[in-house]
Amino acid sequence: MMKLDEIQRRLLLEVADLHEIPEGAYNIRSNSQSAGRQSTANIEITSKQEVSGLEVRIKPGTKRESVHIPVVMTESGLKEVVYNDFFVGADADVVIVAGCGIDNCGNQDSQHDGIHRFYLEKGAKVRYVEKHYGSGDGSGKRILNPGTEVYMAEDSYMEMEMVQIKGVDDTVRTTTAELAAGAKLVVRERLMTHGDQNAVSTYVVTLNGENASADVVSRSVARDHSYQKFDAKIIGNAACSGHTECDSIIMDQGRILAVPGLEANHVDASLFHEAAIGKIAGEQLIKLMTLGLTEAEAEEQIINGFLR
Amino acid sequence: MLELKELSFQVETEGQGKEIIRNVSLTIPERKLIVITGPNGGGKSTLAKLIAGIEKPTGGRIFFGGEDITEKNVTERARMGISFAFQQPVRFKGIRVLDLIRIAAGKQLSIADACEYLSAVGLCARDYVDREVNASLSGGELKRIEIATVLARNAKLSVFDEPEAGIDLWSFRNLIDVFQHMRETIADSSILIISHQERILNIADEIVVIRDGVVDRKGKREEIYPGLAAGAAAVSECEGQIRAACPGGNAQ
Numbered sequence: 001m002m003k004l005d006e007i008q009r010r011l012l013l014e015v016a017d018l019h020e021i022p023e024g025a026y027n028i029r030s031n032s033q034s035a036g037r038q039s040t041a042n043i044e045i046t047s048k049q050e051v052s053g054l055e056v057r058i059k060p061g062t063k064r065e066s067v068h069i070p071v072v073m074t075e076s077g078l079k080e081v082v083y084n085d086f087f088v089g090a091d092a093d094v095v096i097v098a099g100c101g102i103d104n105c106g107n108q109d110s111q112h113d114g115i116h117r118f119y120l121e122k123g124a125k126v127r128y129v130e131k132h133y134g135s136g137d138g139s140g141k142r143i144l145n146p147g148t149e150v151y152m153a154e155d156s157y158m159e160m161e162m163v164q165i166k167g168v169d170d171t172v173r174t175t176t177a178e179l180a181a182g183a184k185l186v187v188r189e190r191l192m193t194h195g196d197q198n199a200v201s202t203y204v205v206t207l208n209g210e211n212a213s214a215d216v217v218s219r220s221v222a223r224d225h226s227y228q229k230f231d232a233k234i235i236g237n238a239a240c241s242g243h244t245e246c247d248s249i250i251m252d253q254g255r256i257l258a259v260p261g262l263e264a265n266h267v268d269a270s271l272f273h274e275a276a277i278g279k280i281a282g283e284q285l286i287k288l289m290t291l292g293l294t295e296a297e298a299e300e301q302i303i304n305g306f307l308r
Numbered sequence: 309m310l311e312l313k314e315l316s317f318q319v320e321t322e323g324q325g326k327e328i329i330r331n332v333s334l335t336i337p338e339r340k341l342i343v344i345t346g347p348n349g350g351g352k353s354t355l356a357k358l359i360a361g362i363e364k365p366t367g368g369r370i371f372f373g374g375e376d377i378t379e380k381n382v383t384e385r386a387r388m389g390i391s392f393a394f395q396q397p398v399r400f401k402g403i404r405v406l407d408l409i410r411i412a413a414g415k416q417l418s419i420a421d422a423c424e425y426l427s428a429v430g431l432c433a434r435d436y437v438d439r440e441v442n443a444s445l446s447g448g449e450l451k452r453i454e455i456a457t458v459l460a461r462n463a464k465l466s467v468f469d470e471p472e473a474g475i476d477l478w479s480f481r482n483l484i485d486v487f488q489h490m491r492e493t494i495a496d497s498s499i500l501i502i503s504h505q506e507r508i509l510n511i512a513d514e515i516v517v518i519r520d521g522v523v524d525r526k527g528k529r530e531e532i533y534p535g536l537a538a539g540a541a542a543v544s545e546c547e548g549q550i551r552a553a554c555p556g557g558n559a560q
Contacts, residue, residue: 219401247401281398283394283398284398284400286362286382286398287394287397287398288411289381289382289383289386290360290362290382290386290391290392290394291386291408291411291412291414291457291461292383292386292387292411292412292414292461293383293411294383295383301403301407301411302400302403304402305400305401305402305403305404305407305440306401306402307402308402
């Protein structure tokens with residue numbers, strides 16, 4: 001295990017809630033190098049040969065185990081593309097925690113593009129948590145472009161919690177998923193942008209099998225001069241159900257573009273979307289102010305609750 | 309405790325100034341339960357908002373504990389000890405009932421303590437404390453939570469704007485107990501209730517009738533109430549029940 005410095009430790013805490021070395025399987029990547037790795041009897045982590053990245057193989061029937069694969073970057077000017085593949089065996093039930101923290105105090109851009117591919121076998125169940133965080137006061141940007149591909153076999157279940165609350169200057173997030181019969185995908189995205197940040201999030205979820213279902217919900221706050229685009233498309237190719245929702249608070253000179261899309265190619269596909277963008281309601285602020293909060297404190301409570 | 313001196317409030321509608329409140333002077337003494345009543349559109353809710361600082365008067369002054377608070381904002385007045393229960397409570401996505409009660413109390417109340425406030429308004433605390441104050445709550449539930457937040461504030465002056473609106477009969481009876489209990493337990497505090505309900509008028513120390521933006525009558529309950537009942541300004545409990553059951557036919 002490589003020794004981590006104070007900043008690296010802080011980033012780890014932000015993106016993976018890790019104070020110490022996690023239990024179970026893990027791989028910690030720090031400034032493009034492995035800072036520690038552990039496989040378990042049921043979960044094997046190996047390095048890819050041709051490109052940078054990991055292969056994580058989870059045996060069928062593995063229950064209540066976790067995999068942590070956090071990434072921290074503290075060197076200014078570092079750019080990397082990482083390919084991580086997860087093979088989740090039939091009926092396994094696991095938690096996978098990824099996340100990337102960049103601290104950039106220099107004047108060169110730091111960029112991490114993580115391409116994650118998930119292959120869920122029949123009946124597999126995954127809870128995936130991905131947190132992004134940026135810090136450092138250098139002029140170099142902190143850039144994260146996550147690409148996620150999910151392939152779900154029959155009756156598999158995946159819950160994805162994607163969180164990016166602070167400090168990432170530029171993000172293009174692309175998520176695609178293909179679901180077989182009875183598979184279910186739940187996405188909960190929480191995003192806050194500030195300063196001059198840009199965040200684009202694109203989802204294409206294809207429901208190919210009978211009774212496949214998807215629920216893609218984004219809650220976001222755009223402050224200052226930041227810009228967000230939420231583009232979520234659900235395609236129904238069978239008797240299936242899909243729901244997508246974008247609920248946003250806009251503040252200052254922030255801008256948000258919501259593009260919900262539905263494509264039904266089967267008469268029994270049931271798809272719907274909701275999108276709402278608006279500023280914080282004045283009456284919400286006033287209510288909290290009558291409880292003794294200042295306007296700024298009230299705003300903070302409302303946003304914290306909204307992004308909970 | 310609270311003194312309104314020649315208070316006026318005017319709004320511009322279609323280029324014309326309309327006076328909602330005209331030269332209202334009132335004193336709310338300590339340890340009193342005052343009910344403001346009168347016909348709809350008479351300016352009662354506006355008066356409550358002027359006291360809480362939600363609206364700014366166009367004339368006159370407001371004193372609280374001897375201090376001129378006319379220029380003070382909502383937060384400052386809240387911190388000085390003025391509490392306000394909205395007629396139509398506000399919903400929040402993501403904020404839990406527990407969070408709201410803790411904000412109201414101004415401290416990290418234990419869950420058990422927070423639950424006491426919910427129980428006081430007739431809610432099964434365990435079922436509600438973790439709920440979000442969002443669209444999943446009914447109007448009646450929301451209203452009771454609103455009252456619980458005011459209880460948690462333990463304020464010197466608690467202002468309730470039509471607390472009975474949208475509440476069912478069972479909790480309405482509890483509501484009367486809540487007000488009685490508040491009066492007994494909060495030292496040197498006063499309660500100001502905007503209401504049409506005869507049972508609420510019945511527990512008042514003093515009644516103020518506001519009509520067309522002015523104080524029509526004011527005095528001890530014994531003096532004012534008989535005239536109101538005869539003039540049908542107050543709503544009977546039964547009628548209140550019908551109102552509560554028919555949201556469309558009600559101010560709520």
